[in-house]
Amino acid sequence: DTAVSQTPKYLVTQMGNDKSIKCEQNLGHDTMYWYKQDSKKFLKIMFSYNNKELIINETVPNRFSPKSPDKAHLNLHINSLELGDSAVYFCASSQDTSFQETQYFGPGTRLLVL
């Protein structure tokens, strides 16, 4: 039974479109994250939610909007997609916001913007 799952696994779309990526965790964790891994393989945090509240918002364009309907879900909506948004997006979760809590990652969503 997958702990952190993401859908879709692959997403190919045209510039200017709006798309969403969904994430669900069944670990009972309070904190969830979105990371972006770009072409240079940097894995960088974008957002973090704790108990449905936004607690980290890195310098990310406004076109990216996370939504957490409940503790087990953190979705990422992207408006007006650009070529530079092509990357692998990983969702992760941890028990809470303690810095020593291990983060568990989903399998990633490979987004390609044409």
Added chain:
Amino acid sequence: DQQVKQNSPSLSVQEGRISILNCDYTNSMFDYFLWYKKYPAEGPTFLISISSIKDKNEDGRFTVFLNKSAKHLSLHIVPSQPGDSAVYFCAASGGGTYKYIFGTGTRLKVLA
């Protein structure tokens, strides 16, 4: 500004020998360090961690060493196995934030 660096993009090691993966950091406020392993088309999986109050942590074949004065950590895998072939990321956090800062990864290939 890359606060966590893995200067070796790749490493090849014979099966049974030791693999040593290195990581350097610049922020002296970091006080918790982790290693993640990543297979192709999968997410990173947690391997081992170390707090700054220690200089060594061991878990089976995996040992992480921390040298705070040099701002350097390393992961030792002994003995290396073909199944260890993956990309290894080091990460750091601390200084009042639980945000992980990742390095760019080292691709380890263990040759049978």
